[in-house]
Amino acid sequence: MLHKVDARRLLCPLPVIRLQDKVNVIALGDQVEILCTDPGVKNDIPAWCKINGQRIDSMIEQANEIIITVSKLSDA
Amino acid sequence: MTRKAVALISGGLDSLLATKVIQQQGIHVEGINFFTGFCVEGHTHAIRKQEKPKRNNALWVAEQLGIKLHIIDIVDEYKNIVINPKHGYGANLNPCLDCKIFMVHKAKQWIQDHGFDFIITGEVSGQRPMSQRKKNLPMVADESGAEDLLLRPLCAKSLAPTKPEREGWVDRAQLYDFSGRSRKPQIALANELGIEDFAQPAGGCCFLTDASYSIKLRDLWDNRGDRHYELDDIMLLKVGRHIRPDPSFKLIIAREEGETQFLSGYKNQFQSIKTISHGGPISLIDGPQLDPQQIELACAITARFSKGRDAEQVELRYCRPNGECQSLHVKALSADDIPKQWTLV
Numbered sequence: 514m515l516h517k518v519d520a521r522r523l524l525c526p527l528p529v530i531r532l533q534d535k536v537n538v539i540a541l542g543d544q545v546e547i548l549c550t551d552p553g554v555k556n557d558i559p560a561w562c563k564i565n566g567q568r569i570d571s572m573i574e575q576a577n578e579i580i581i582t583v584s585k586l587s588d589a
Numbered sequence: 590m591t592r593k594a595v596a597l598i599s600g601g602l603d604s605l606l607a608t609k610v611i612q613q614q615g616i617h618v619e620g621i622n623f624f625t626g627f628c629v630e631g632h633t634h635a636i637r638k639q640e641k642p643k644r645n646n647a648l649w650v651a652e653q654l655g656i657k658l659h660i661i662d663i664v665d666e667y668k669n670i671v672i673n674p675k676h677g678y679g680a681n682l683n684p685c686l687d688c689k690i691f692m693v694h695k696a697k698q699w700i701q702d703h704g705f706d707f708i709i710t711g712e713v714s715g716q717r718p719m720s721q722r723k724k725n726l727p728m729v730a731d732e733s734g735a736e737d738l739l740l741r742p743l744c745a746k747s748l749a750p751t752k753p754e755r756e757g758w759v760d761r762a763q764l765y766d767f768s769g770r771s772r773k774p775q776i777a778l779a780n781e782l783g784i785e786d787f788a789q790p791a792g793g794c795c796f797l798t799d800a801s802y803s804i805k806l807r808d809l810w811d812n813r814g815d816r817h818y819e820l821d822d823i824m825l826l827k828v829g830r831h832i833r834p835d836p837s838f839k840l841i842i843a844r845e846e847g848e849t850q851f852l853s854g855y856k857n858q859f860q861s862i863k864t865i866s867h868g869g870p871i872s873l874i875d876g877p878q879l880d881p882q883q884i885e886l887a888c889a890i891t892a893r894f895s896k897g898r899d900a901e902q903v904e905l906r907y908c909r910p911n912g913e914c915q916s917l918h919v920k921a922l923s924a925d926d927i928p929k930q931w932t933l934v
C-alpha cells in the first residue's frame with residue numbers, strides 16, 4: 514500500500530519526523546511517498562533510511578519539489 | 590542478556606563519545622534526538638540560498654555509530670519549558686537546566702515504553718555554566734525521574750555509581766571522569782577511538798543560546814503582551830532583518846533570494862510588501878491590519894532595502910493575507926531615517 518505525506522514548506526528535520534512517524538504506523542512492505550521542498554531532505558531522508566533499515570525506492574526533483582518514495586523494510 | 594540503552598544524541602562530539610564508550614561494552618544503543626523548534630540544525634542553511642544544505646549532525650552521528658535514531662517532535666510540550674523555566678534562564682533565553690530535566694524525563698518515558706534498561710548522555714560536569722554544573726547533575730537525574738538509570742559515561746567516575754554500574758551491566762572502570770570546560774580530554778578520546786570528523790563542539794545546540802535570537806524572541810513577547818508562540822513565530826525569528834517601527838507591528842525583510850522564497854510561503858498568513866519597480870526583497874508584516882500611514886511607512890522601509898533605494902520613487906505592492914492588494918509609490922527611507930532602535934539584532 515502507498516501512503517502519502519505532504520511535507521512541503523517544512524524545514525529539516527520536520528520532513529524526516531513526518532516520514533518516521535508515518536513509517537512507524539504502517540505495515541512492513543508498505544511504501545511512503547513524501548513530497549518536500551527543503552533540499553536538505555536529499556541528505557537527511559537517505560541518512561534516516563540507512564540507519565533505520567528502510568529503503569529509498571526513488572527520488573525525483575520537479576521544479577522546486579522533491580518526491581521521495583520509501584519502502585518500510587524494518588520495524589522501529 | 591544484552592542490555593539496552595538509549596542515548597540522547599545532540600549531534601555534537603560528547604554524545605557521540607558517550608555512546609561509543611557504552612557500545613564498546615557490548616550494550617545495544619539506540620539514539621533519540623528532540624526537535625524543539627529552536628534547533629540550529631538545518632533551518633537557516635535550508636532557507637539561505639548561498640549556503641549549501643548542511644548535513645543533520647544527529648543523523649550523521651547515528652550513522653557513524655551504526656545506531657537507530659528516533660527524532661521526537663516536542664515542539665508543543667517544550668513551550669512551557671521556554672515560557673516558564675522553573676530554574677530560570679542562562680545568559681540568553683536558554684532554559685538549559687529545565688530543558689535537560691525535560692529531555693531526560695522524556696527519555697525515561699521512552700525507555701519504559703520500549704523496554705530499554707537505561708539512559709546515557711554526553712554530559713560532562715562543570716562544562717556548561719548552567720545545566721552541567723556539578724551540583725546540577727544529580728538534580729537532573731532526580732527531577733527528571735530517571736534517577737540512577739541515568740548514566741553519563743564521560744564523567745561517571747566523578748559521580749555516585751548508577752544502577753548500570755552497580756549491577757555490572759557496564760564496567761565503571763572503563764568510564765571517564767572528565768570535568769571542566771577544556772575540550773582536550775574529549776579530543777584525545779576521539780583520537781583514541783579513531784573519530785576524526787565531528788561537529789564543532791560549541792554550545793550551539795539551539796538558538797536560545799544566541800543573543801540576537803533572544804532579543805527578537807523577547808521583543809515578540811513584550812510587544813504581544815504574552816509569551817505564547819507558535820512554531821511559525823520561532824521559525825520566522827531565524828529569517829530576515831527584523832525592524833519594529835511601532836510596538837504594534839514589525840517588518841521581516843528578506844535578505845536574499847532564498848529568504849524571499851521562504852517568506853513568500855507566508856503571504857496568505859501575513860500582510861506582505863513586494864518591490865515592483867526595482868529588484869528587491871519581500872517583507873512580511875507581523876501585527877494587526879496596518880492603517881494607510883503605517884502601510885506607507887512599511888513600504889518606505891522595504892524600499893530602503895531594494896535596488897530603488899536612491900530612486901525618486903519606488904513602486905511596491907502591499908497585499909493582505911486574503912489576496913487583496915494595492916500599489917503604492919514611495920521614496921525609500923534613507924539609512925538615517927531608520928532609528929537604530931527599530932532594528933532588532
Ligand code: SF4
Binds near residue numbers: 792798
Ligand atoms: S542549549 Fe538549548 S537545547 Fe541545549 S540544553 Fe540549553 S536550552 Fe536545551
